Amino acid sequence: EVQLVESGGGLVKPGGSLRLSCAASGFTFSSYGMNWVRQAPGKGLEWVSSISSSSSYIYYADSVKGRFTISRDNAKNSLYLQMNSLRAEDTAVYYCARDGYSGYDYDYWGQGTLVTVSS
Amino acid sequence: QSVLTQPPSVSAAPGQKVTISCSGTSSNIGNNYVSWYQQLPGTAPKLLIYENNKRPSGIPDRFSGSKSGTSATLGITGLQTGDEADYYCGTWDSSLSAGVFGGGTKLTVL
Numbered sequence: 001e002v003q004l005v006e007s008g009g010g011l012v013k014p015g016g017s018l019r020l021s022c023a024a025s026g027f028t029f030s031s032y033g034m035n036w037v038r039q040a041p042g043k044g045l046e047w048v049s050s051i052s053s054s055s056s057y058i059y060y061a062d063s064v065k066g067r068f069t070i071s072r073d074n075a076k077n078s079l080y081l082q083m084n085s086l087r088a089e090d091t092a093v094y095y096c097a098r099d100g101y102s103g104y105d106y107d108y109w110g111q112g113t114l115v116t117v118s119s
Numbered sequence: 120q121s122v123l124t125q126p127p128s129v130s131a132a133p134g135q136k137v138t139i140s141c142s143g144t145s146s147n148i149g150n151n152y153v154s155w156y157q158q159l160p161g162t163a164p165k166l167l168i169y170e171n172n173k174r175p176s177g178i179p180d181r182f183s184g185s186k187s188g189t190s191a192t193l194g195i196t197g198l199q200t201g202d203e204a205d206y207y208c209g210t211w212d213s214s215l216s217a218g219v220f221g222g223g224t225k226l227t228v229l
Contacts, residue, residue, distance in 0.1 A: 037218075037220075101169045110163065
């Protein structure tokens, strides 16, 4: 059974940093691209970042470019999101999601981890 | 402001059919596959449709997808109260080199 479990969320002050993790199991992690998608309270889904299976290709939303860094450790079956210079508008539930059938969809999602940026 | 445009809400009676539209441009829907997601209250999104019109294993055939030009549509037939959820379309935008979603549509089954 495919499982994605996020961790690392919490309360952080504006300008602070946080590192999210996503532990994957139930599939060959090194064969799949992975993604972070976030959802602000009461709002819609926002794609944040994607990383290919071998980390060769990495993409970021303009809203986080230069502040967030996506990475993965295939030996540990883990995906990461290093978030620096956090702002109030980064407050959201952060989901990790696996690339799906075509690479343009996300077939499995974690339960999400809440990041709150507030003083 | 989302890159893809969806109606904020739709509603229909149990047993009826509803469609949800998703409008984009040639840089996203026009040249890439569209997927659809269902998000029940308090849960993570779930893939309903991929590659415009394909259903993952376990998704009932009451759910269907189509694409024409720069627009896509999700159809749900035989509506059930359990279908009440937020629905999102998504794709890749080749100009932005970014994933994009619609703003979401809240389905109410009256």
